[in-house]
Amino acid sequence: MSGSFFSRLWARFAYDRSIGFGLEYIGLTTLRYPRAVALAVLAFSILCFTQVPRANVDGDLLRVYAHSGQYYDAYEHLSETFGTFENDVYVLVNSPRLTEPETLERVRELAFDLELNEFAVGTMSPFTLRKPDGLGGSVPAVPEGMDDFGEVAVALSDLQQNDPMMRNLITPDLSGVVLIMFPNQELTRGDGTKRMIASLRETIAPYQDENISIELTGPPIWTSEMLNAAVDDQVKFTVWGFGLGAIIALLALRSLPGALLVAATPFLAVMWTMGVVLFFFGSFSFLTIIVTTLVLVISFAESMFFVFNWLAYWRDGMEPNKAVDATVKLVGPAAALTMLTTFVSFASLALTPGQGIREFSIAGAIGTLLLFVCLMTFLPLMLKAAVRLGFKAPKRSSLVLTAPLPLSWFIASRFGRQLSILAIVVTVLLLIPYGLIRPHFSFEDFVAKDSTALTAAEEIDSGVGGVAPLYVRVPLQDNDPNVTPRDFETVRKVHEILESHLGQNKVISAASMTNYTETGFTREEVFEAVGPFMRKRFVTDDGSQALVTGFMPTIIDSEALKQLVEDVTAEMRAAGIDGAEIGGFRILTTFATDQIVSGLQLDLTLSVLVNLGLIGFAFQSFRVALASAIPNLFPVLGTEAWLYFTGQGLQLTTVIALTIAFGIAVDDTVHFLSHYLHSRREEKRPHLEAVKHTLDRIGGAIVATTIILCSGVVIVTFSELPQVALFGTLFVSTLAFAVIGDLFILPALLAAGGKFFHPLGKIRVRTADHDATPDDPTGDTVTGDGGTEGGQPHSG
Numbered sequence: 001m002s003g004s005f006f007s008r009l010w011a012r013f014a015y016d017r018s019i020g021f022g023l024e025y026i027g028l029t030t031l032r033y034p035r036a037v038a039l040a041v042l043a044f045s046i047l048c049f050t051q052v053p054r055a056n057v058d059g060d061l062l063r064v065y066a067h068s069g070q071y072y073d074a075y076e077h078l079s080e081t082f083g084t085f086e087n088d089v090y091v092l093v094n095s096p097r098l099t100e101p102e103t104l105e106r107v108r109e110l111a112f113d114l115e116l117n118e119f120a121v122g123t124m125s126p127f128t129l130r131k132p133d134g135l136g137g138s139v140p141a142v143p144e145g146m147d148d149f150g151e152v153a154v155a156l157s158d159l160q161q162n163d164p165m166m167r168n169l170i171t172p173d174l175s176g177v178v179l180i181m182f183p184n185q186e187l188t189r190g191d192g193t194k195r196m197i198a199s200l201r202e203t204i205a206p207y208q209d210e211n212i213s214i215e216l217t218g219p220p221i222w223t224s225e226m227l228n229a230a231v232d233d234q235v236k237f238t239v240w241g242f243g244l245g246a247i248i249a250l251l252a253l254r255s256l257p258g259a260l261l262v263a264a265t266p267f268l269a270v271m272w273t274m275g276v277v278l279f280f281f282g283s284f285s286f287l288t289i290i291v292t293t294l295v296l297v298i299s300f301a302e303s304m305f306f307v308f309n310w311l312a313y314w315r316d317g318m319e320p321n322k323a324v325d326a327t328v329k330l331v332g333p334a335a336a337l338t339m340l341t342t343f344v345s346f347a348s349l350a351l352t353p354g355q356g357i358r359e360f361s362i363a364g365a366i367g368t369l370l371l372f373v374c375l376m377t378f379l380p381l382m383l384k385a386a387v388r389l390g391f392k393a394p395k396r397s398s399l400v401l402t403a404p405l406p407l408s409w410f411i412a413s414r415f416g417r418q419l420s421i422l423a424i425v426v427t428v429l430l431l432i433p434y435g436l437i438r439p440h441f442s443f444e445d446f447v448a449k450d451s452t453a454l455t456a457a458e459e460i461d462s463g464v465g466g467v468a469p470l471y472v473r474v475p476l477q478d479n480d481p482n483v484t485p486r487d488f489e490t491v492r493k494v495h496e497i498l499e500s501h502l503g504q505n506k507v508i509s510a511a512s513m514t515n516y517t518e519t520g521f522t523r524e525e526v527f528e529a530v531g532p533f534m535r536k537r538f539v540t541d542d543g544s545q546a547l548v549t550g551f552m553p554t555i556i557d558s559e560a561l562k563q564l565v566e567d568v569t570a571e572m573r574a575a576g577i578d579g580a581e582i583g584g585f586r587i588l589t590t591f592a593t594d595q596i597v598s599g600l601q602l603d604l605t606l607s608v609l610v611n612l613g614l615i616g617f618a619f620q621s622f623r624v625a626l627a628s629a630i631p632n633l634f635p636v637l638g639t640e641a642w643l644y645f646t647g648q649g650l651q652l653t654t655v656i657a658l659t660i661a662f663g664i665a666v667d668d669t670v671h672f673l674s675h676y677l678h679s680r681r682e683e684k685r686p687h688l689e690a691v692k693h694t695l696d697r698i699g700g701a702i703v704a705t706t707i708i709l710c711s712g713v714v715i716v717t718f719s720e721l722p723q724v725a726l727f728g729t730l731f732v733s734t735l736a737f738a739v740i741g742d743l744f745i746l747p748a749l750l751a752a753g754g755k756f757f758h759p760l761g762k763i764r765v766r767t768a769d770h771d772a773t774p775d776d777p778t779g780d781t782v783t784g785d786g787g788t789e790g791g792q793p794h795s796g
Contacts, residue, residue, distance in 0.1 A: 019334065019337050019618040020333030021618070023336035023340075024328070024329070024335070024376070026332075026372075026373060027375075027380060028328065028329070030328070030380050031325050031328055038381055041377050041378050044272065047275065048271050049271060051275035051279050052275060054278050054282075055274060056283045057231050057234060057286065063359075064285065064286075064354060065588055065592050066354070066355035067353060067354065068353045068354035068592050068595065069592065069595055071583075071588045071591045071595070072592060074583045074588075075584070075585065075587070081473070081545060082471075082537055082540070083536055083537060087182075087185065087188075087220060088180050088182055088183070088218055088219075089180070089218045090178055090179075090180055091114065091178065091179040091180070091181065091200075091204065091215075092176065092216075092217060092456045093110070093176065093214050094212070094459075095175065095176075095211055095212045095213070096175055098174055100152070101148070101149070101152055103211060103212065104146070107127075107177065107179075107207075108142070108144075109207070110179070110207045111125040111128060111179050113203050114181050114203060117199060119183050119187050119195075120181050120183065121182050121183070122182040123180060123181050123182065124169070124180040124182070126141060126142045126169070126170065126177060127140070127141075129141040129142075153174060156170055156174050157174065176459075183196060188220065193224055196220065197220065200216060215456035215459070216456065217454070217457045218457075219585070222447050222448075222451065226448055229286075230284070230721065232720060233289060233716075233720065233721065234284065234289050234292065237290075238270065238292060241293055241296045241297060241715055242267060242296060244715070245262075245263060245300040246259050246260070246262070247259075248707055248711055252304070252700075252707075253307070253394050254394050255394035257386070257391050258311075261382060261383065263300070264378075265299055265303040265371075265375060265378055265382070266296050266299035266303060269296070269375075270296050272370045273291065273363075273366065273367040273371070276366050276367075276370065280366075281359055281363070285356055285359060286724060288359050288363045290360075290716065290724060290727060291360065291363045291364050291367050292367070293715070293716055294364065294664075294713070295368070295371050297708060298342065298368070298664060298709070299375070300705075301664075301667065301708050302375050303375065303379060304704050304705050305331060305335070305671060305698075306327060306375065309327045309330055309331050311394070320383075320393070321384055321387055324383045324384055330678075335375060335376070337614070337615070337670050337674075338670050338671070339368055339371070339372040340614060341611045341614060341663050342663040342664055342667070343369065344610050344611050344614065344663065345364075345607045345659050345660050345662060346360075346365040346660065346663070348603040348604075348606050348607040348610070349656065350362065351599065351602075352600050352602075352603055353595075354596050402696075402700045404703065404743055405695050405699040408699065408747055409692055409695055411747075411748060412691065412744070412747035412750070412751040412752075413692075415748070416747075416748040416749075417752040419748040419752075420630075420752040420753070423630050423634060423741075423748070423749070427634050430638055430640075430641050433637075433641040433644035434637050437640055437649060438649055439593060439597035439649060440650060441558040441593040441651065442651070448721055449721075457554040457555075458555060468553060468586055469552075470498075470564075470582070471547060471550075471584045472494050472498060472548040472550075472568070472582050473545055473547060473582075474547070474548060474579075474580050475579040476543060476545060476546055479543045479544050480543040481539060481542065481543040483546065487543075487546065488510065488511060490577060491509055491511045491546045492511040493577060494548045494572060495507050495509045495511040495548050497568055497572055498548055499550070501564055501568060502552055506551050507551070508538075508548075508551075509538060509548040511548075537549065552564075558593075561587070562590060562591070565587060568582060593651075593652055597650045597651065597652060597654075600650075600652075600656060600659065603659060604655055604658055604659045604662070607659050607662060607663065608636070608662060611662070611663065612632075613625065615628050615666070615670065615673075619673065623756065623757055624673055627746065627749055627750060627753075628666065628670075630741070630746075630749060631669060631745040631749070632662060632665050632666050632741060634737065635665060635736075635737030635740075635741060636658050636665075638737055639730055642733075652723060653723045653726050654726065657728075657730040657731045658730060658734060661734035662734070664709065665741075665742075668702045668738070669741075671698055671701070671702070672698065672746060675693075676690050676694045676750065679693050679697075687754050687757065688751060688754070691747055691750045691751055695743075699743060702739065702743060703739065706736070706739040710736055713731050714732050717729045717732065
């Protein structure tokens, strides 16, 4: 009795549920209530368009790592306790005549102008540095009024060789000096950084001539360049992506009005996405900016599938308005399922900590949902309006799109078994590099190409050995702000350990003042001489913690940096120094990237498993899930294998690209399998004939949508930001391999597995009709392989 009840319950559930899980009812509602839906689309569009003028891009790299775990927490605590050199602006001044008194005085004037800049809270340079005078006061480290070349050279050499801070700011050949400006963090919020940089460029302009060259660098400059590159990318991606998609649609359909019909939905979907993302987040990041491009190309692909099916019905003799209705019922469930697979891929990324990753995940999930709603509401209304305005169906699609299909069928029918075995073996072997590949971080990949700021940083690296800071926070025992002898010894040990790795004179701390203390000055006098701003970067006001700062090259390999941290930590532990903590922006980005990428790799695995399970559950057949596995795993695993064997490793955008590309690549597979099942059950075609008919019916659409996806995203490969360009490269290569999987491997698997896939013919594929009810008199019942003999709508 109970078993019979549950069987009837499952049969009823199977009947009611489509492969789109009912989401296609959005489209059916559009067909039933077109005027109400049109008003809703108009109102929502107006709301989104009002947000677009607020569009801006936040280039802050820390936004990616915010709240990502222990490394970000340590960095944030370090910044709050000591302040850091991470937000400082470096002004690199080069002159072959720096030691000439006239040149030196001009550089001194520049240093003072920087100190008076409205965005500065302080500066550090040879001219602002003071030395204890032995009388309880201090005097300028570089005396004013020098009128002799030799006197200037002696003064600068003395600082370069003996002063702990100036060693890293004056080049050994005395031809270059680094001036550091400490920005006012309150004034640089929002667009303040842009105004600060403009003000600094205005300040330095009068001092540049054939004798003196000046370059700005440092994190604020890098951030500004990233911001400018991201804004340029947004405009470039949207305009060129839209243009290429429209051109490809024109070539595919051989109709300008048809291409415009295909292009209208992507345009509106992008506007909706931009409006909602800006409403929730207030701005784009260099990651979320990619979402608009993805929404654009996915919308083009789905719109192309929709229009292809509509025109096919129309050419077969169906009245065009009825063809729109039939297409909604045919394509709606498959489009819903493809939306869900892409949605799962985006949503899975949210499992990895990090504000930037979560924002990308949420923005992508929102964009995916919005493009589906746009497809199911705006596109049917627009097609019916086009018919009313006199649109005529083009006679046929471009032959280019169907050119690969005869070869695909020849291989599937003649060599299906051999190709299937080869594909399975290769896919299994590709799991090996998938398990071996490791994260890799490269700082320069986050900085805009041809960055003048990065070039200046490299000059500093070559001149003074680098100014990228690495910090060691040292807990003190005696809580004395002037540092007791016992605490001084602890700081000295840490100083020596760090200096042994970074090089002589590349570390500053309370222990680096010995050239002053050994000549009779107290530590209190020395701290007073450096001023309260710099004093805080040596020891806290309560004397509970000290900071040891090392300077290393801006460009350093992530593996070398990880080894450095590991060695310094081990040596401090061996020296009995407990509680010391290594931190800094480079430490954060390197170690947090490893953590994030490892998490994203797990997200990718989860996304693959969930999406394959979702496909199997939607079709009520594990055989369908198995059929979709190989053609979609092959491109992802193949791309990761290429990254592994070329030594590139996994970077932040690498795994994101593969995860999203997998979610999108599944789309064509879903459409193929849905048409195949429709041919088997509804059209009563034999197994092999159903495979061939599916190839002929939608093979051209698969080629067209893949071309649109790849052409749209290939624009991303020209991004000024290497990480974004890498995203585009991997995305396009993965989709290119995916179309091989869908046009060659999937048909071969189906053709070779005739007996295995024979039960799929029992799966009922019904039209997603809003008038259908569970009481349909057909009396369909659940049958083998988890399928139904009735009740499951087809998808197209």
